[in-house]
Structures are given as C-alpha cells and as structure tokens.
Amino acid sequence: MDLLNMTLASALDGMSAGEFSSEELTRAHIAAVEAAGELNCFITTDFDRALARAKDSDARRARGEALGLLEGAPIGVKDLFCTDGLRTTAGSKILGDFTPPYESSVTANMNAQGMVALGKLNLDEFAMGSSNETSAFGPVINPYRGPGGEKLVPGGSSGGSASAVAAGLCLGATATDTGGSIRQPAAFTGTVGIKPTYGRCSRWGTVAFASSLDQAGPIAKTVEDSAILLQAMAGHDAKDSTSLDLPVPDWRAEVGRGVKGMRIGIPKEYTLPDMPAEIEALWEQGVEWMRDAGAEIVEVSLPHTKYALPVYYIVAPAEASSNLARYDGMRYGLRVEGENLADTYERTRAEGFGAEVRRRVMIGTYVLSAGYYDAYYLRAQKVRTLIAEDFRKAWEQCDVLLTPSTPSAAFAVGRKVTDPVQMYLNDVFTVPANLAGLPGISVPAGVDKDGLPLGLQVIGKALDESSVFRAGAAVEAAAGGVAKPKQWWV
Numbered sequence: 233m234d235l236l237n238m239t240l241a242s243a244l245d246g247m248s249a250g251e252f253s254s255e256e257l258t259r260a261h262i263a264a265v266e267a268a269g270e271l272n273c274f275i276t277t278d279f280d281r282a283l284a285r286a287k288d289s290d291a292r293r294a295r296g297e298a299l300g301l302l303e304g305a306p307i308g309v310k311d312l313f314c315t316d317g318l319r320t321t322a323g324s325k326i327l328g329d330f331t332p333p334y335e336s337s338v339t340a341n342m343n344a345q346g347m348v349a350l351g352k353l354n355l356d357e358f359a360m361g362s363s364n365e366t367s368a369f370g371p372v373i374n375p376y377r378g379p380g381g382e383k384l385v386p387g388g389s390s391g392g393s394a395s396a397v398a399a400g401l402c403l404g405a406t407a408t409d410t411g412g413s414i415r416q417p418a419a420f421t422g423t424v425g426i427k428p429t430y431g432r433c434s435r436w437g438t439v440a441f442a443s444s445l446d447q448a449g450p451i452a453k454t455v456e457d458s459a460i461l462l463q464a465m466a467g468h469d470a471k472d473s474t475s476l477d478l479p480v481p482d483w484r485a486e487v488g489r490g491v492k493g494m495r496i497g498i499p500k501e502y503t504l505p506d507m508p509a510e511i512e513a514l515w516e517q518g519v520e521w522m523r524d525a526g527a528e529i530v531e532v533s534l535p536h537t538k539y540a541l542p543v544y545y546i547v548a549p550a551e552a553s554s555n556l557a558r559y560d561g562m563r564y565g566l567r568v569e570g571e572n573l574a575d576t577y578e579r580t581r582a583e584g585f586g587a588e589v590r591r592r593v594m595i596g597t598y599v600l601s602a603g604y605y606d607a608y609y610l611r612a613q614k615v616r617t618l619i620a621e622d623f624r625k626a627w628e629q630c631d632v633l634l635t636p637s638t639p640s641a642a643f644a645v646g647r648k649v650t651d652p653v654q655m656y657l658n659d660v661f662t663v664p665a666n667l668a669g670l671p672g673i674s675v676p677a678g679v680d681k682d683g684l685p686l687g688l689q690v691i692g693k694a695l696d697e698s699s700v701f702r703a704g705a706a707v708e709a710a711a712g713g714v715a716k717p718k719q720w721w722v
Contacts, residue, residue, distance in 0.1 A: 233251070235256065241454070243305060258283060265401050273353055274401075302460070306350050307406070313338055325368040327566070341464060353405060359388075360552070362412070365645065404458075406461075410666060415689060416638050456705070487701050496522045496630060498634060499626070536618045542612075552596050553593045554596070561577065642684055672691040678711060690704050
C-alpha cells in the first residue's frame with residue numbers, strides 16, 4: 233500500500249477502517265521528509281513528538297475515542313505559526329532560536345482535531361515574497377523541473393507548504409495568504425490552496441506581516457482535503473479582535489454539490505495585455521467546463537482591478553513596517569551589540585533582516601512618513617474601498633468569479649529574484665481578493681507547453697466558502713488527471 237500518494241480523505245478513511253495505523257502513516261512520511269532534503273521544505277522537524285502523537289492517536293482509535301477531523305494525519309506547519317516548545321523562525325535570521333511558550337490558535341485547533349504535526353515548513357522571510365527565495369534558510373525547490381532540467385521555484389510565500397504537499401511529504405499543510413501566498417504556490421505546484429474570508433481563521437499566534445490582509449488557510453492535494461483542513465483550522469477566537477464569531481460550516485459536504493444553477497462571473501479586467509496565450513486558453517477552457525456543468529456564465533466588470541497591485545504594495549509594506557518594529561534585539565531573537573542603543577537597533581535589524589524585508593520596511597516607512605501619508609497611504613486605502621465596492625456590485629450579477637491563478641507557470645530559481653517589479657507581478661490575479669477580504673481557491677486545471685502545472689482561481693462572496701468549494705470541485709473534476717503531470721522528484 234502506497235501511504236505517500238493518498239489524499240487526506242482516503243488516509244483518514246483507511247485509518248478508520250483499520251487498514252493501517254497513524255504510526256505507520258507517520259513513519260512513512262518521516263522517511264519521505266528525510267529523503268527529500270534537496271527540496272528544502274522543512275526548517276525544523278519534530279519527528280519524536282510526531283511519533284508520540286501518532287501512537288496516542290492509535291490508542292484513542294482503539295478505545296473508540298478519536299478526536300476529530302484530522303485524527304492521526306501527518307501535517308506540515310508553515311513556520312509562521314507559533315508552536316509551543318518548537319522553534320519558530322518566520323524564515324528570518326532575526327528570530328534566531330525563538331521557541332514560543334504558547335501555541336497559535338490555528339495549530340491549537342488542529343491539535344484538538346488530532347493533527348500529527350511533522351515540523352515547521354520553509355517560507356519567504358516574514359512571508360514577503362512570491363518565490364520562496366527570500367528565506368534565510370535557503371530557497372525551497374519545486375518538485376517539478378523546467379524543460380531543460382532547471383530547478384524551479386515553488387512560489388511564495390508558502391512555498392515550503394506547497395512543495396511538501398506536492399512531493400507527498402505530508403497529507404496537507406498550513407499556509408498564510410497576504411496577497412496570494414497560498415493560491416500562487418498552489419498553482420505553481422499542482423496543489424489546491426484556499427484563502428478563506430478575512431477573519432475565518434484566527435491570526436493570534438501567527439507572526440504578523442500585514443494585519444489587515446493576513447489570513448491563514450491550507451494547502452492540500454484535493455479540494456475535498458482543503459475543505460477538511462479549513463474546517464479544522466477555522467473558528468472564533470476571543471484573543472483575536474478580527475476573528476468572526478460565526479459557526480464553521482461543513483465545507484466537506486459542499487464539495488460534491490456541483491455548480492448547476494450557479495452564476496459564474498468572468499471579470500473582463502483580468503485579461504492582461506501581455507497575458508500568455510496558454511493562460512488565456514486555460515481560462516476559456518474553465519469557462520466551458522463551468523457551462524457544461526450547468527452553470528450560467530456572466531461577464532462582469534471590476535474597473536478598479538488595475539489599481540490592486542499598486543494599492544497592495546503601499547498598504548502591505550506600511551503595515552509591515554509597523555509590525556516589524558518589534559524586532560529590535562531587546563527581548564528575544566538576534567541581538568548585535570552596538571556603541572549605543574540606537575546603534576544596537578540598527579546593527580541588529582541590518583543583520584537580521586534580509587534584502588526583501590528591508591526593502592518593504594523602507595517602502596512602508598516612507599509611505600507613512602510626514603508629508604507622504606496623505607499622498608500614498610490614505611489614497612491607497614480609499615482605492616482599496618473602491619476595489620471592494622467593485623466586488624459588491626459584481627455579486628449582484630454572479631455567485632463566484634472564475635479567473636486564472638497566476639500569469640505564468642513556475643519559473644527557474646534565480647530568474648526574477650533581482651527584479652522586484654517582475655516578482656510582484658506574480659500576484660496580479662490574487663491580490664484583489666485580499667484587499668476585499670474575500671475567499672479564493674486555486675485548483676490545478678492544466679499544464680503549460682512544458683508540462684508544468686497551471687491553476688484556475690475561484691473567488692467568492694465574503695463568508696461564502698461553500699460556493700467556492702463547489703466551483704473549485706467542479707474545476708477539479710473537469711480537469712481530471714490532466715493537471716497532474718509527472719514530477720521529477722517521484
């Protein structure tokens with residue numbers, strides 16, 4: 233029995249049926265992680281505790297006391313979620329060997345549902361990046377290879393999560409999405425990634441990047457798996473003032489309902505002037521799939537979409553400059569002694585932060601400074617409101633939107649790392665949903681001319697993840713195995 237190529241749903245069913253144990257499943261994934269060092273997915277492993285939890289899970293099943301949705305399932309945790317007693321780095325040198333004495337609310341929820349956490353997954357430093365090349369622990373490698381055999385990026389910032397799931401190192405993984413950091417790496421690796429409505433998952437205990445945009449979600453092998461994971465992650469949390477006090481629906485039950493009678497919106501502004509023909513063709517194929525499945529196709533307009541990327545790269549760095557001010561070498565993490573207090577601050581932050589983090593902190597500090605706040609930050613927030621209003625008007629005509637996930641397939645390691653503008657353009661299709669706080673999912677839908685995965689994105693109304701899962705599952709069913717090319721890693 234191949235324990236590594238199972239979906240989360242099938243693995244849970246297999247354990248329930250007694251076909252194999254959580255310990256057997258966990259040992260198989262630990263062996264896979266140890267053999268996959270070249271992918272650089274994990275920063276810190278926690279195998280001893282994982283095996284102990286797996287044995288506890290098996291004992292609970294034997295007593296008929298299984299905990300919940302993730303009972304006995306080996307899962308990876310993005311190293312942005314604080315984990316009690318296990319090092320948390322946020323992919324940065326500045327946190328050093330910081331070991332939290334507390335657990336993030338998201339991982340605490342998952343632990344309560346029986347998760348077996350294998351360790352902490354690599355990411356772009358402080359979640360700032362679109363390729364997972366800014367990590368202080370080195371780049372993550374995509375389990376797919378380019379046409380010339382070159383190593384490819386897995387996308388970012390949740391590249392470690394996406395690559396680990398795609399390579400079969402875990403049954404699913406936690407991730408975070410500030411401007412596309414779940415959906416873009418999912419598209420690059422042929423996995424499924426959903427960003428829920430802002431406030432569905434607590435941000436407490438998750439290292440902050442941009443507080444009004446950050447949202448946790450899962451990366452998984454299938455739409456059904458992503459629904460299971462999100463159900464385990466979500467829920468109200470009194471410790472987070474932005475957490476929504478709402479019940480968590482049974483999203484797994486929505487996956488098989490289909491899209492018959494749904495109205496699928498096609499935003500004309502997502503057709504970029506220089507969009508590759510294969511991306512446009514895939515999008516058109518997705519429209520046909522939805523029509524064939526019984527959905528009504530409606531063209532809609534989101535006129536302020538063209539401003540989404542510049543708005544994001546004002547708002548996000550501004551919030552980052554504020555959130556990252558706490559890393560000063562005084563209480564925890566790296567400390568580089570200077571001649572005086574100010575010099576200690578400067579030396580610590582200069583040595584502790586990587587180039588991309590320094591760039592964004594400088595941009596954010598600039599747009600918040602006297603004389604520029606009104607011209608940049610305040611104006612960006614006003615345009616953000618207009619972007620959200622565009623979506624509200626679109627919902628009068630449709631139930632969900634169907635768009636491409638990314639403007640291209642995965643690119644070679646090192647190709648864009650010296651060109652920040654080109655790197656930022658990778659998030660052109662994903663950023664609007666974050667600015668409006670809407671749920672969005674990326675589903676594998678096809679391959680490019682080189683056989684690399686491409687994704688389609690479904691964006692839904694606030695709190696309507698159910699429709700997003702329904703439409704995402706319809707894309708997945710129509711795409712079938714076409715979107716699952718053979719990896720070089722397997």
